[in-house]
Amino acid sequence: MSTNALSMATELSSLKRGVRDAIARDPVDSILVTVLGGAFLFFHAEKEHNPKVTTYFDALVYVSTCLSVGYADIFPKTPTGKAIATVLMTFGPALAAAALDPPAGEKEPEPADPRLLEVQRLLCDKLDAILGEMTEMRRATSVTHSA
Numbered sequence: 001m002s003t004n005a006l007s008m009a010t011e012l013s014s015l016k017r018g019v020r021d022a023i024a025r026d027p028v029d030s031i032l033v034t035v036l037g038g039a040f041l042f043f044h045a046e047k048e049h050n051p052k053v054t055t056y057f058d059a060l061v062y063v064s065t066c067l068s069v070g071y072a073d074i075f076p077k078t079p080t081g082k083a084i085a086t087v088l089m090t091f092g093p094a095l096a097a098a099a100l101d102p103p104a105g106e107k108e109p110e111p112a113d114p115r116l117l118e119v120q121r122l123l124c125d126k127l128d129a130i131l132g133e134m135t136e137m138r139r140a141t142s143v144t145h146s147a
Contacts, residue, residue: 023095028099034067034088034092034095035063042063043058050074052073068096
């Protein structure tokens with residue numbers, strides 16, 4: 001992979017992580033920015049090209065339906081409007097589903113599965129036993145070398 005391609009891949013990964021973190025940080029803020037900002041962008045992309053988009057509120061109705069059921073009597077006419085609609089319809093339903101989740105810092109931890117805890121306990125016991133054997137081997141080796 002070339003340096004330029006690697007750099008672009010790293011930047012894309014960073015962007016995706018940032019978007020996920022922002023949504024998890026406060027899902028309500030994320031959906032408000034998406035709906036209000038998306039409507040602003042869609043309105044400006046379509047206002048002089050689409051007879052069904054004459055006000056910001058026309059665009060607001062269209063964008064809000066893109067995030068859920070997808071019903072509206074408005075369809076994008078411009079390439080920019082179609083691109084905005086594509087992004088909204090691709091990510092909107094997942095964003096809408098997360099809208100009422102608590103912010104990341106307020107989420108309660110999932111209760112631990114007792115079976116998983118037992119496996120973890122067994123692993124820790126095994127690791128402790130290995131560490132004990134290694135410690136004994138080190139002591140035996142140091143006694144042999146010092147004698």
